Amino acid sequence: MQKIENIIFDLGGVLLDIDYNLTRSAFEKLGVVNFDEMYSQANADKLFQKLETGAVTEEEFYKELNRSTGLHLSPKEIREAWNAMLLSFSEESLNFLDQLRDRYKVFLLSNTNYIHLVSFYEIYHQKEREKSFEQYFNKTFYSFEIGLRKPNLDCYECVLNDLQTEPQKTLFIDDSIKNIQGAEKVGLQTILLTPEKRIENLGL
Numbered sequence: 309m310q311k312i313e314n315i316i317f318d319l320g321g322v323l324l325d326i327d328y329n330l331t332r333s334a335f336e337k338l339g340v341v342n343f344d345e346m347y348s349q350a351n352a353d354k355l356f357q358k359l360e361t362g363a364v365t366e367e368e369f370y371k372e373l374n375r376s377t378g379l380h381l382s383p384k385e386i387r388e389a390w391n392a393m394l395l396s397f398s399e400e401s402l403n404f405l406d407q408l409r410d411r412y413k414v415f416l417l418s419n420t421n422y423i424h425l426v427s428f429y430e431i432y433h434q435k436e437r438e439k440s441f442e443q444y445f446n447k448t449f450y451s452f453e454i455g456l457r458k459p460n461l462d463c464y465e466c467v468l469n470d471l472q473t474e475p476q477k478t479l480f481i482d483d484s485i486k487n488i489q490g491a492e493k494v495g496l497q498t499i500l501l502t503p504e505k506r507i508e509n510l511g512l
Contacts, residue, residue: 312497314471314478315408315512317445318458319418321349321483322501323402324428325395334389340377349484352419352457359421362452366422391427399435404508405444412512416448417467417480419457419487425450447471458482459490468494481507 320326328349335343347356355372358364364372370383408414420428432441442448449467456463468475475495482488483501491498499510 312412312477312479314413314415314473316415316417316467316478316480316496317405317507318482318484318487318501319416319420319428320394321503322481322507323405323416324397324431326393327395328393331389331391331393334392338381338385338389339379346376350486357457359423360419360451360457361455362421363455369423387423390423394424394427394431397432398506401507402444408512409444409446413446413471414444415467415471416445417458417463418449419451421452425452458484458487461490461494464491464494464496468496479512481510 317323328347331347332343340346346353352360355364355369355376359369367383370381370386373379373386374381405414429441447470449470451457451463454463454466456466458464464475464480468478471478476497478496479499480488480491480496481499481501482491483503485500488498488500501507501510
């Protein structure tokens, strides 16, 4: 591995524990029979891609989800089902980020949306904190704010351009093989974080 100067972390499955099955089950209980076709770790349909790139508002998302499923779910029902996958932060991993910042510039790149952002902020602040979540990083990039999502190459290129850095000097860590493959296509060094691993055990 070439000497790295920057590390870009994914959020869900890396720093924040998630379980997609909980959201799938929650939507199935509400009568959504094909949720796996709509959203999973590997894929997102057009509606969820729009949500994660900020192309629809929260209200438009609720309305379109009801239209596409033929249901009449309330915003609260949809929001709670959608947020069900979000579990808890790995405290050891968060603490490790502080250690890494002594040696690297540390960034976050997450496919996420406003609904999830509000929820994981609430999860983060369930514990008394000395600083905000963003203060663990030199900069954060959320897909719904930059209008681009992984694994599209322009997403990684946007981040690299913003950071004014070379991909070979940057390590990208994600739990999705598709996102890793996309990152490698633009020249980023990568680590696929498998479920049994934590970032503090990678020897960084």
